[in-house]
Amino acid sequence: MDRPPGLSVRLKLTLSYAGFLLITGALLLATVWVFLLRYVPDPPPGRRIPMGPTQRDLLDAFLPRAAQAMTFLLIFGLIGGWVLAGRMLAPLSRITDATRRAADGSLAHRIWLPGRRDEFRELADAFDAMLARLEANMAEQQRFAANASHELRTPLAITQTLLDVAHSDPERATSELDRRLRAVNARAIELTEALLLLSRADQRSFVREPVDLSLVAEEATETLLPLAEKHGVTMQTSGDVAPALGSPALLLQMTTNLLHNAIVHNRPGNGTVQVTTAVRAGSVVLTVENTGEELRPELIATLTEPFQRGTQRIRSDQAGVGLGLAIVQSIARAHDGTLTLRPGPAGGLRITVELPVT
Template structure:
């Protein structure tokens, strides 16, 4: 973190106390001015009152003039202003301390967060005001950062484990070939090709996931119904090989986004629905539609019954449903994680629901394209 090159200045508490004292002094000066203008300024030089003399004429009575009154008024007025200044400074200092106490707690929590301590929370008490809203927003941000940081750590650990597996297998195969020169190299090369292909597949999936998270793509109108048709046609040979029937239906559903990423999203969903299905006689249904201000892509498949607690974990990276047995089409465990990232990058949502008859229903909701989109 770059050091702060700005010079230190007076604290906010001191500024608040000085401002409070200045307001009190200004109010006192205005009050004294009112007294002077409307009372002292109109005092006459002489007052005539009847004296009861036989001639009946009034006689003048001497009263202090304006200068005398001003000289008599100035010392107590100055004393009052001094007292107001002291009261303003002392009262403003303590009032500022009381009002800024929540800000001090927020500042302490910010320093702790800057030191990589994301578990701290402010939990500011009292009724809702500006400081409470700021503290609650900061607590929410810390909670999200902590969850994201934990997710990133789990992802890094899982990715390291997944990448280490093919590398360890490759090393083992090479060690065996070195120790047994007479071994058939054809079998070794084929196994190395499979392991290396899996490592490449995992690396490409990680790169795609990173690209989706960064939202570094061009947005244009995309019809999900056309993407669904392309994805199902591409995966139709795999479905026929596994004895799975694909059914497509729906209406035009135009959103704004990347055609390549949304095609990858749909392909991942259909691929998962084919692979995680019953061995023979399984079905996959792909449908699209528009619902108000959103468009939907729904992919559901038959299969084993899934408990709700398992469904909630399927979008985590490297989760593969009911079993983690690798096959030729098992994937690398990033299919739904990539789908989630692509949906979020397009300001959409991903919903997973276990079907009562078995299998899974996945619904992606994306914002509908505006009417004037080209």
């Protein structure tokens, strides 16, 4: 915004200090003058007091000294106010410099304002925290964009290869080519929809309404029951009524992703998935726990990053696009909740989503 130039804050503070000092000095001199008048009576008209000063004599002696005192206070107030305002506003100059650097794209710069806590230091600490979060988000977006570009390029490259092979061999049967192209196209559509859902959750562009997480968990369980039976996984749902506030569609997608992940990454043939809901102090909790191999903590820490698929970048009909838990984390954050991943006591993974209670 283009604003007209005005007085600097330092000059305004200087004038304020000097003005306040002048007013205080004037009040002090007026108090002294009133006090002195009580002891110097004014002679009646037509009479002369042979001894002692009169009010006129006092006025002649007091005014020059008062003028000198006020002049000194004015000069002292301007100089002292200018120095004092400069010292007080020095942290603001560092904050302004850091703001300009951030506006130019330098998010790695920090203010690191020393000293004890006051208003300026609280502002500087908050600004440093904001810069750190912006820098982390920028790095995450760049990494996500690179991964998304790679993932989207893969089905396009496969499609191009299949078309080139078909063009070079016209006699080849088209049924196999059609099947592969449909599979690649379906995967590209799935990835695109997952990216759109992730963007929607990050932007919080949804209407909040009361949602019972226990009913959402039951609906997701019924939807994925055929997939669980295919993998030989038993699902169990239990818990209390869990009233939350949010988007029913997004919360259902979050729960579905959790159950899908728990089914696919499980022991084939004899695995289990346990889904529970509970109400704690000020929050509702959804827990999904599955059986499986033991997971290292450093691996668990990366599972919510986009395009991470368990222990390896597997490719199968149920592998997904590597955005399942990333979408879960984004939906939980969009609902002011938290996502916690811990290894199960006997292997597998225990995932807990905690949302504010309505």
